Amino acid sequence: MFFDLMYCEFVLTIKPYEQRNVMYMEIVNECLLALMFYHMVLFSLFTTNDMTKYEFGNSFISVIGILMGVNIAFAVYSSVSDIRKRKRKEALKKIYDERMEYLKLNPPQLTKE
Numbered sequence: 001m002f003f004d005l006m007y008c009e010f011v012l013t014i015k016p017y018e019q020r021n022v023m024y025m026e027i028v029n030e031c032l033l034a035l036m037f038y039h040m041v042l043f044s045l046f047t048t049n050d051m052t053k054y055e056f057g058n059s060f061i062s063v064i065g066i067l068m069g070v071n072i073a074f075a076v077y078s079s080v081s082d083i084r085k086r087k088r089k090e091a092l093k094k095i096y097d098e099r100m101e102y103l104k105l106n107p108p109q110l111t112k113e
Helices: 002-014 020-042 050-105
Strands: none
Touching: 002 020, 020 050
């Protein structure tokens, strides 16, 4: 648990990732992972009441669901962003190729004055 918190601090202070969205994802993942570690302590002999363990189990499942939802949303967002970039690049390449073809057929006339 301690090393997870140290890694969170490392990511927040040093910012080792070039892309901002990847850095934010790492922060969210590590914070939720730390929260899951604290939940795991509550499932040990530290808590003797079975109903309390049951309630923390529901909370633990919720945290796992949030973690999965955030990661799936990030994966979908990244995929859609990559597809948009690729389509934009293809459209610009098509425009460039059309202009180059036009210039080959109609070279500019240079005049000396």
